[in-house]
Amino acid sequence: MSVPLLDLQAQYATISSELDDAVAGVVRSQRFILGPAVEKFEREAASYLGVRHAIGCASGTDALLLPLRALQLEPGDEVIVPAFTFFATAGAVWNAGLRPVFADIDPVTFNMRAQDVERALTPRSRALIVVHLFGQVAEMEPILELAERHGLAVIEDAAQAFGARRRVSGEWCHAGRLGTVGSFSFFPSKNLGAFGDGGLMTTEDDALADRLRKLRVHGGIQMYHHEMVGTNSRLDALQAAVLSVKLPHLDGWAEGRRRNAAWYDAQLAGIPGIRRPVALAESHHVYNQYTLRVEGRDELKRHLDERGIGNAIYYPLPLHLQECFAGLGYRRGDLPESESAATEVISLPIYPELSPGQLQEVAGALRAFYA
Numbered sequence: 001m002s003v004p005l006l007d008l009q010a011q012y013a014t015i016s017s018e019l020d021d022a023v024a025g026v027v028r029s030q031r032f033i034l035g036p037a038v039e040k041f042e043r044e045a046a047s048y049l050g051v052r053h054a055i056g057c058a059s060g061t062d063a064l065l066l067p068l069r070a071l072q073l074e075p076g077d078e079v080i081v082p083a084f085t086f087f088a089t090a091g092a093v094w095n096a097g098l099r100p101v102f103a104d105i106d107p108v109t110f111n112m113r114a115q116d117v118e119r120a121l122t123p124r125s126r127a128l129i130v131v132h133l134f135g136q137v138a139e140m141e142p143i144l145e146l147a148e149r150h151g152l153a154v155i156e157d158a159a160q161a162f163g164a165r166r167r168v169s170g171e172w173c174h175a176g177r178l179g180t181v182g183s184f185s186f187f188p189s190k191n192l193g194a195f196g197d198g199g200l201m202t203t204e205d206d207a208l209a210d211r212l213r214k215l216r217v218h219g220g221i222q223m224y225h226h227e228m229v230g231t232n233s234r235l236d237a238l239q240a241a242v243l244s245v246k247l248p249h250l251d252g253w254a255e256g257r258r259r260n261a262a263w264y265d266a267q268l269a270g271i272p273g274i275r276r277p278v279a280l281a282e283s284h285h286v287y288n289q290y291t292l293r294v295e296g297r298d299e300l301k302r303h304l305d306e307r308g309i310g311n312a313i314y315y316p317l318p319l320h321l322q323e324c325f326a327g328l329g330y331r332r333g334d335l336p337e338s339e340s341a342a343t344e345v346i347s348l349p350i351y352p353e354l355s356p357g358q359l360q361e362v363a364g365a366l367r368a369f370y371a
């Protein structure tokens with residue numbers, strides 16, 4: 001039996017009539033740009049996340065780029081980012097005319113820690129982007145404390161963590177509610193996925209929200225009057241309608257992912273050569289990915305590929321070693337945890353609709369490899 005890494009048709013099958021009606025409703029209304037569907041989803045997302053402002057935009061990449069521009073930093077100012085993340089985290093910094101400075105990660109959670117940020121600080125540091133990688137919120141309290149001490153803005157890259165939570169001072173807080181700005185992606189493979197690209201920015205800061213709302217429509221709310229140079233980066237109304245249908249199902253889907261993760265955890269326990277993902281006690285992990293660290297990673301990947309077991313390497317080359325950033329002067333060995341994670345990680349199918357038979361197939365293939 002082959003097992004796909006992700007099966008979006010399985011999710012669609014469970015709510016297809018609701019989704020089809022929502023799309024048809026937008027088509028009937030012929031209101032495609034911003035308008036009621038986008039406003040409705042923004043209200044629902046703000047209420048779900050417990051934030052004052054939730055502002056749709058065209059992608060998770062723009063949900064990083066627009067806040068970086070809204071912070072009104074100077075060209076060449078430095079933004080600290082983890083080296084082990086999806087490219088957009090650093091690409092957005094570069095495209096905002098700022099300088100990415102790479103920090104290493106915790107080998108257990110794959111997230112950047114305060115001590116990693118501290119090592120990357122310079123007098124030109126102005127902001128940091130903390131990524132909640134694979135669906136687990138980073139250890140935010142010491143990062144926020146450090147940022148406060150050094151006057152740094154904090155962007156949470158929560159692209160993989162819609163619905164993830166962390167207990168802060170006894171209160172469970174959603175990802176995207178803890179920093180200066182939260183950034184989300186609705187790329188179809190995310191836990192809350194659209195039927196195409198989409199993104200969302202969250203903040204408690206009214207002035208920042210005002211700038212973000214302007215930046216997504218060419219820099220002015222009043223048509224043909226531009227206070228700043230913005231761009232076209234709106235959340236599509238069709239996507240917003242799809243997201244409004246999916247949002248009430250999100251926590252249930254996350255529970256399915258958590259159940260599958262617990263099942264794998266039990267099945268893979270004690271296999272030498274496999275280190276399972278670690279969910280911290282203060283964290284409600286939503287497993288956008290279930291990512292192992294393994295010995296013989298590339299051979300294991302071939303073994304799974306040959307058996308039709310979906311898998312993926314997120315990410316094979318850390319960002320400080322990417323060709324496009326060669327001019328920044330990093331060398332292999334500079335960020336050892338990011339570099340060794342890149343050679344050892346492999347992600348398995350974790351979507352909530354996986355059948356018991358499919359889960360058995362995946363775990364059986366891993367056991368056979370390490371037998």
Ligand SMILES: Cc1ncc(COP(=O)(O)O)c(C=O)c1O
Pocket residue numbers: 059060061062085086088089131157159160184185186187197198199
């Ligand atoms: C950590 C991270 N940041 C940013 C992005 C960018 O999101 P998008 O693909 O919607 O532009 C993604 C998604 O792929 C991501 O995983």
